[in-house]
Amino acid sequence: MNSPQRSVAVIGAGTIGLSWASLFAAHGWTVRVSDPRPDLGQAIDDAVSEAAPALIALGVDVETSDLRSRITASASLEEAVDGVSIVQENGPERVDWKRELFAKLESITAGDTILATSSSSIPASEIARDIADGSRIIVGHPYNPPHVLPVVEVVPSEKTSQTTIDRAAEIYASLGREPVILKKEIAGFVGNRLQLALLREAFSLVHAGVVEPEMLDRLMRGSLGLRWAAVGPLAAVRLGGGPGGAKHLMENVGKEMEHIQLGSPTPEAMTDVAATIDEAYGQKDYATAAKDAGRAQIAILTATRKAAA
Numbered sequence: 237m238n239s240p241q242r243s244v245a246v247i248g249a250g251t252i253g254l255s256w257a258s259l260f261a262a263h264g265w266t267v268r269v270s271d272p273r274p275d276l277g278q279a280i281d282d283a284v285s286e287a288a289p290a291l292i293a294l295g296v297d298v299e300t301s302d303l304r305s306r307i308t309a310s311a312s313l314e315e316a317v318d319g320v321s322i323v324q325e326n327g328p329e330r331v332d333w334k335r336e337l338f339a340k341l342e343s344i345t346a347g348d349t350i351l352a353t354s355s356s357s358i359p360a361s362e363i364a365r366d367i368a369d370g371s372r373i374i375v376g377h378p379y380n381p382p383h384v385l386p387v388v389e390v391v392p393s394e395k396t397s398q399t400t401i402d403r404a405a406e407i408y409a410s411l412g413r414e415p416v417i418l419k420k421e422i423a424g425f426v427g428n429r430l431q432l433a434l435l436r437e438a439f440s441l442v443h444a445g446v447v448e449p450e451m452l453d454r455l456m457r458g459s460l461g462l463r464w465a466a467v468g469p470l471a472a473v474r475l476g477g478g479p480g481g482a483k484h485l486m487e488n489v490g491k492e493m494e495h496i497q498l499g500s501p502t503p504e505a506m507t508d509v510a511a512t513i514d515e516a517y518g519q520k521d522y523a524t525a526a527k528d529a530g531r532a533q534i535a536i537l538t539a540t541r542k543a544a545a
């Protein structure tokens with residue numbers, strides 16, 4: 237019998253859910269997956285085959301066969317969540333759908349089961365709005381793919397108990413993740429708000445004909461992206477100021493940029509640029525592009541971890 241404390245229900249087996257399932261299984265957890273997709277078994281097989289080499293490259297001691305044997309497709313939600321320590325939900329990004337699911341989860345799971353959503357932007361308080369308790373509901377927002385990118389944004393609502401916060405962070409850390417616990421709830425959390433700000437400006441610059449998508453990406457990869465992967469944007473501000481630090485940089489460089497108005501692209505412009513991006517990168521099929529991106533991310537992560545050791 238698998239120890240009940242290392243069992244997880246993964247609700248929703250799409251891009252994110254399958255990556256979570258592989259990660260939990262790679263760390264010895266019993267994983268039960270619930271999803272109405274007709275090809276669930278094959279999807280799990282494919283996801284494990286794809287994730288295993290990445291997990292091994294990142295130093296996780298896992299045999300692909302062992303990994304796959306720890307993941308089962310459940311016939312129902314009730315079967316999936318029976319006796320698990322944590323539920324990691326990865327269903328459609330729709331608040332109504334998540335509200336309904338979490339209300340059901342709260343009624344059918346044990347009183348100490350953590351109920352986590354992978355949501356990209358919906359706060360736990362919105363999901364728990366109509367739920368009396370809500371103390372077990374929390375956001376555990378990963379970055380795609382969770383089995384490679386280490387950060388999980390842990391975002392409690394005011395209803396979430398400290399025990400839930402602590403245990404969720406502890407579970408994610410036990411999977412080799414880097415939990416970032418937010419002090420306050422905000423729609424979009426921190427990562428996606430920052431990503432949104434940067435992408436809005438990037439889309440605006442492409443739409444205005446200032447730069448082509450590939451050139452903007454080359455610029456980011458060879459400058460800010462590289463710098464931020466090494467030290468993070470705020471530590472970089474401090475370094476940018478030299479011995480005078482962030483204060484010096486803001487006084488001597490920041491001031492001159494205060495007049496700059498950033499772009500605010502219309503939905504139509506965003507759609508146009510999305511088409512331009514797909515055209516620019518479409519010659520490489522999605523699977524190959526995703527595999528290449530995974531390899532590059534693992535190389536950078538391995539190098540930055542080695543440098544920090």
Ligand SMILES: NC(=O)c1ccc[n+]([C@@H]2O[C@H](COP(=O)([O-])OP(=O)(O)OC[C@H]3O[C@@H](n4cnc5c(N)ncnc54)[C@H](O)[C@@H]3O)[C@@H](O)[C@H]2O)c1
Binds near residue numbers: 329354356357380
């Ligand atoms: N894709 C990303 O980059 C990313 C990153 C971080 C977080 N997220 C979040 O993770 C969640 C899932 O995103 P995704 O990209 O994996 O979506 P996806 O569309 O790939 O997967 C969603 C899955 O939910 C399943 N589903 C639908 N109804 C269901 C039900 N009643 N019970 C169980 N499963 C059901 C679908 O069959 C599908 O497999 C969203 O909340 C999203 O915001 C996505």
Ligand SMILES: O=C(O)[C@@H](O)[C@@H](O)[C@H](O)[C@@H](O)CO
Binds near residue numbers: 355379
């Ligand atoms: O970048 C990520 O993986 C996460 O921030 C996601 O939540 C987000 O939805 C992106 O995929 C899209 O911006």
